[in-house]
Amino acid sequence: MKLDVALIHAPSVYDFRERIVYASIISEVVPSLYVFDMMPYGFLTLASYLEKRGYKVGTFNLASKMLRDQKFDVRGFIRKIEADIYGIDLHWLVHAHGATEIAKIVKELHPDSRVVLGGLSATYFWHYIMRNYEYIDAIFLGDSAELPLLKFLERGPEEAPNVVWRDGDRIRNNGISWIPEVLDDFIVDHSYMIRNFLRNRDLEVSIPFCSFMEAPIAGVVTVKGCPFDCITCGGSRTAYKSFFSRRELGLKSPEAIAREVEGIAKLSTMPIFFIGDLRIGSRIEKLSSLLSRMNLENELIFEFFSPPSRRDLELLRKTSHSVYLQISPESPVEEVRWAFGRPYDNYSLEEMIRNVDELEFTRLDLYFMMGLPKQPLDHYYLVYEYFKRVRSISDRVDAFVSPLAPFIDPGSRVFESPSTFGYKLLFNSFEEHRRALTAYHWKYSLNYETDWMTRHDIVEASLKAYELLNKAKLEEGLIQEEGYELAKRRILLDRKVLKFVDSGMDINKLREAIEELSIKLDIKVKESLSLYPTKSLAQSIRNPLIRRLASTLIG
Numbered sequence: 083m084k085l086d087v088a089l090i091h092a093p094s095v096y097d098f099r100e101r102i103v104y105a106s107i108i109s110e111v112v113p114s115l116y117v118f119d120m121m122p123y124g125f126l127t128l129a130s131y132l133e134k135r136g137y138k139v140g141t142f143n144l145a146s147k148m149l150r151d152q153k154f155d156v157r158g159f160i161r162k163i164e165a166d167i168y169g170i171d172l173h174w175l176v177h178a179h180g181a182t183e184i185a186k187i188v189k190e191l192h193p194d195s196r197v198v199l200g201g202l203s204a205t206y207f208w209h210y211i212m213r214n215y216e217y218i219d220a221i222f223l224g225d226s227a228e229l230p231l232l233k234f235l236e237r238g239p240e241e242a243p244n245v246v247w248r249d250g251d252r253i254r255n256n257g258i259s260w261i262p263e264v265l266d267d268f269i270v271d272h273s274y275m276i277r278n279f280l281r282n283r284d285l286e287v288s289i290p291f292c293s294f295m296e297a298p299i300a301g302v303v304t305v306k307g308c309p310f311d312c313i314t315c316g317g318s319r320t321a322y323k324s325f326f327s328r329r330e331l332g333l334k335s336p337e338a339i340a341r342e343v344e345g346i347a348k349l350s351t352m353p354i355f356f357i358g359d360l361r362i363g364s365r366i367e368k369l370s371s372l373l374s375r376m377n378l379e380n381e382l383i384f385e386f387f388s389p390p391s392r393r394d395l396e397l398l399r400k401t402s403h404s405v406y407l408q409i410s411p412e413s414p415v416e417e418v419r420w421a422f423g424r425p426y427d428n429y430s431l432e433e434m435i436r437n438v439d440e441l442e443f444t445r446l447d448l449y450f451m452m453g454l455p456k457q458p459l460d461h462y463y464l465v466y467e468y469f470k471r472v473r474s475i476s477d478r479v480d481a482f483v484s485p486l487a488p489f490i491d492p493g494s495r496v497f498e499s500p501s502t503f504g505y506k507l508l509f510n511s512f513e514e515h516r517r518a519l520t521a522y523h524w525k526y527s528l529n530y531e532t533d534w535m536t537r538h539d540i541v542e543a544s545l546k547a548y549e550l551l552n553k554a555k556l557e558e559g560l561i562q563e564e565g566y567e568l569a570k571r572r573i574l575l576d577r578k579v580l581k582f583v584d585s586g587m588d589i590n591k592l593r594e595a596i597e598e599l600s601i602k603l604d605i606k607v608k609e610s611l612s613l614y615p616t617k618s619l620a621q622s623i624r625n626p627l628i629r630r631l632a633s634t635l636i637g
């Protein structure tokens with residue numbers, strides 16, 4: 083079938099199957115595996131928006147398919163997709179290699195169609211990309227592409243806002259002028275995912291991320307922009323204002339959020355994650371009343387950027403039979419947390435934990451990070467200690483730790499002015515980031531070090547913190563022996579790979595072990611550490627026919 087738009091998600095490194103790239107724990111706290119196979123939610127909003135207006139849109143998760151099927155022929159597959167426009171996401175810079183390589187292949191195979199990029203990183207580096215990658219015809223700028231893509235389809239690039247495009251030898255920039263502040267027109271029609279799957283006739287290329295079959299989760303975007311200014315974040319207030327022209331937040335109303343949730347709940351019982359702190363725009367009260375009337379079977383997960391009041395927690399507790407919460411203190415040390423841009427103390431965090439316990443939330447997840455300002459190597463131990471401490475307040479607390487990796491985001495305050503914050507950027511061009519992604523070990527992908535830690539220290543601190551935290555989780559009965567052993571194997575291999583790389587030994591000797599731990603066992607580690615509530619896709623789908631189909635395909 084000929085499509086109007088084919089949206090393609092690339093792996094972080096295009097030819098990762100031929101290379102040896104060991105990214106170990108860097109994707110630990112997101113559903114993606116090490117090639118960042120999770121499609122952006124924007125694909126689903128774009129597809130829903132355009133299909134409602136009569137256009138045919140396909141989404142193709144090449145990253146997921148390539149992870150699942152080692153023999154998958156990427157070129158052969160792309161050759162068969164026929165579309166007028168091929169859109170490739172370059173939102174996080176971690177896709178700098180994969181997105182541009184896939185764009186090159188698409189242009190080679192479909193020279194008469196238009197190849198376009200979109201996302202925050204593509205926006206930040208638009209000038210360099212348009213000058214150096216002649217196979218990219220246009221870049222959609224800013225954080226929203228629904229209306230611009232519609233205008234592009236209807237009237238061509240001349241009349242589409244937010245677009246930089248190639249006009250013969252000239253590069254023309256229409257500027258960012260469409261910045262929606264109300265997101266209610268951009269809710270995801272989740273039945274699109276089923277239509278897309280039936281059209282593609284391939285589950286592995288249609289799912290939002292590789293481990294979606296084992297552990298599906300749906301997301302609802304509730305906000306664009308952020309009132310906070312965490313210093314390394316490319317989605318912070320300063321970054322949005324300076325590079326993406328967003329001065330006001332874009333908000334989805336409680337009614338629109340509830341409609342989106344209803345759409346998900348009709349199709350499946352999978353957990354639903356609300357992206358963005360719902361206190362922004364004071365939406366908790368209304369949303370709580372709308373959701374609590376739905377009697378949802380789905381587990382709900384809410385995130386907070388700072389500890390919420392007891393009243394807000396009471397309201398959220400009513401939204402489902404099982405509610406999970408997340409917050410990222412980043413460090414147990416208040417000085418480090420403040421320096422990073424999260425202005426709250428341990429007292430208020432622990433108050434939240436007590437409330438969570440009393441109100442019987444299913445779980446509260448705390449996220450910690452290594453590579454922060456004012457954080458020396460020996461802080462790795464504090465994560466373990468603090469986790470033990472908060473577990474004595476409530477056994478509903480879980481915790482996760484990861485390195486700040488691989489990149490400090492372009493557009494963030496640290497990226498623009500590293501020394502002000504005690505950081506040193508080791509490289510900053512698009513090309514250097516692209517190259518860094520192909521390093522054998524993730525240490526050499528890191529684009530920074532700090533006044534308190536070298537790159538080597540950041541690796542060490544992250545591995546030690548991860549190892550100790552897993553030990554604590556085993557002791558607390560949060561993970562089983564098998565999961566703990568798998569995580570340990572991963573750390574061992576991480577250290578071994580680094581030793582091989584640092585001493586110039588032949589890394590090929592480790593290829594088999596890396597392949598085993600990176601894909602097959604990575605899914606298992608994720609399952610056993612249970613990042614979020616998990617039941618398989620086959621168990622979550624309501625429609626018996628699709629459920630049967632999914633079970634057969636999953637095996």
Ligand code: SF4
Nearest residue numbers: 308310311312315318
């Ligand atoms: S990391 Fe900080 S600045 Fe970035 S989106 Fe989260 S709260 Fe906002």
